[in-house]
Amino acid sequence: MSSPASAYEQLLAGREVVVVCGPGGVGKTTVAAASGLLAAGHLGGRVLVLTVDPARRLATALGLDGLDNTEVRVDLVALGVASPRGELWAAQLDTKGSWDDLVRRHAPDERVREAILANAIYRDISTTFVQSHDYIAMERLHELHASGRYDLIVVDTPPSRNAIDFLEAPGRMAEFFGSRLLRWLTAPYRSRLFNVASRPFYTVADRILGQQFLREIADFFILFQTMHSGFVERAEEVETTLRSRRTAFVVVSTLDPAAVVEGAFLVDELAARHLHLGSVVVNRVLPSFLADREAGDAAQRLVDDAAAIALSLEAIADVSLLEQVLREIGGSFLDYGVVATRQGELRRELVSGRPFAVVPWLATEQSDTEGLVRVADALRGEATP
Ligand SMILES: Nc1ncnc2c1ncn2[C@@H]1O[C@H](COP(=O)(O)OP(=O)(O)OP(=O)(O)O)[C@@H](O)[C@H]1O
Ligand SMILES: [Mg+2]
Incomplete structure (x- = not known):
């Protein structure tokens, strides 16, 4: 990579993972895409922008028809970078596909693997559970990072939810697989000699939920238990990646009062969890x-x-x-x-003493790709509080 000029460029040049988070609708996807463009276009190396947001925004912004789990190369010249120094790649998390991959990797044998993939509860969890989405996003990030294929991975996180949930997903998953509740739920199915005292509960549960459903749940958990140690280990590795010095978080916020409150909260939460704040990106700022x-x-x-x-x-x-x-x-x-x-007052409050970058309010009639180059240019420039 060539020598970076601005603090934001130094951040991109010095880290292996940059997680872009922030309140809903503030420009996370835009900033993630622009960061990828900046890093690959001007600093060099192989850069991947991974969006875990199911919306098509990143694909549109990068001039692509669509995105999925498979990483695709982005044409930087078409995005307006005359002679790119590196390569830009993009991928969008496919929750179901990633879960299936994970099961294939961790299942102890073919029988368990096929049984899990065919289980109705598994299919529900892998497609609709928000928390399973968070976990798999972190898991996929870890896998891509460990592959060593990229010098930098920029992660665009999903909208409108507390990004902290997202960060805690690996720990929660490990906890879940080791939990007593799980052992208790699956007890009658693991042992024919289960506690007589709990029998009435299961009888009632059978009546309300239906035996088939309970059976499926139990099957699912028993099958998943066989993958328990693999999961806990992986969850710990994912946490280690997130906490590593090679990972930084970028908190994007606009200067809308509600967004500032949420953005500042996120900054504090990152600090409380000893996660590294790389930069606060203040977006859609009116000219001073x-x-x-x-x-x-x-x-x-x-x-x-x-x-x-x-x-x-x-x-x-x-x-x-x-x-x-x-x-x-x-x-x-x-x-x-x-x-x-x-906005000036709110900006001082949000930024106070932290590394930051400022992106101006761009005219809405600009095309997505034009806007992206301008955002990347803004991130390159040194900003003053
Ligand atoms: N600096 C800017 N000036 C003007 N418009 C902008 C700027 N940055 C982003 N936008 C616009 O704001 C909208 C939201 O941006 P974006 O999708 O990047 O936000 P997000 O935080 O990813 O949203 P979500 O939380 O829904 O994922 C888009 O229409 C985008 O083009
Ligand atoms: Mg987004």
């Missing part, structure tokens, strides 16, 4: 010029003196119309100024 006092004074003059100014511009259009336009423009500027000033 809007909060500039002299600019505000000028806008106020436009409003106050609209009549006189309109008169001096008589050649352009109807004077009363011009007066109205000038008042409107000046007034809007002052309104934006109020928002920009508030």
Whole structure:
């Protein structure tokens, strides 16, 4: 990799895994894609952007038709990087496919493997359980990282949920497989001599849930128990990857007050878990010029003196119309100024003493790929608080 200039570039150059997290809708996918573009395009090496968000946003942003578990190469030249130094790859987590792979790897023999894959409860868990999605995402990340195929993996995390759940998925999974509840639930099926006292419970449960369902659950857990040690070991390895110095977290937030609260909370939670905060990316920031006092004074003059100014511009259009336009423009500027000033305060609060990068508010009519290059450029630039 070539020598990086900005702090954000140093972050990308120095880590092997960068997990992009933050509140819903703040630009996580955009920042993850732009980070991949920046790292592969300007720093070099093999870079993978892995999205665990089922939405198609990353594919669209990277100019791809679609994405799945298979990593595909992204055309950096088509994205506007004239002579890319490295390679950019992208993949989207396929929960079901990844679970099946995992079972194939950990099942002790073919019989167990086929039985698990055919089990109805397994099929439900592997396709619909949110927590199973979180776990498998971390698992897949670990697998890709351990493969050594990439110098850097940028992870785009799913929307609108507490990203902490996501980080705790490996630990919870290990706990779950070793849990007493699990042993208790499967007891009557593991042993024909199960406690007579618990028999009434199972009889009632049979009536309510149906024997077939209970049987499937028990089968599933018994089968999964055979993979227990493999799972716990893997979960611990995934945790080690997350805690490693080679992994950093990027917290993205806008300066919307609710997002700032959630973003700051996330930053604190990362610290409490001894996870490494690489950068706070403040996205969709209004230009500081809007909060500039002299600019505000000028806008106020436009409003106050609209009549006189309109008169001096008589050649352009109807004077009363011009007066109205000038008042409107000046007034809007002052309104934006109020928002920009508030954004400045919130930004100081969010960033306080932490490494950060700022991405400006981009015009919405820009295409996804154009926007991506601009976000990458912003991440390259040194920002001031
Ligand atoms: N700097 C920016 N300026 C203007 N629009 C932006 C900027 N960054 C992102 N957006 C737009 O905001 C929307 C949300 O962005 P994105 O999908 O990256 O957010 P997200 O955090 O991944 O959302 P989710 O939580 O739903 O996954 C998109 O339409 C994107 O184009
Ligand atoms: Mg997203």
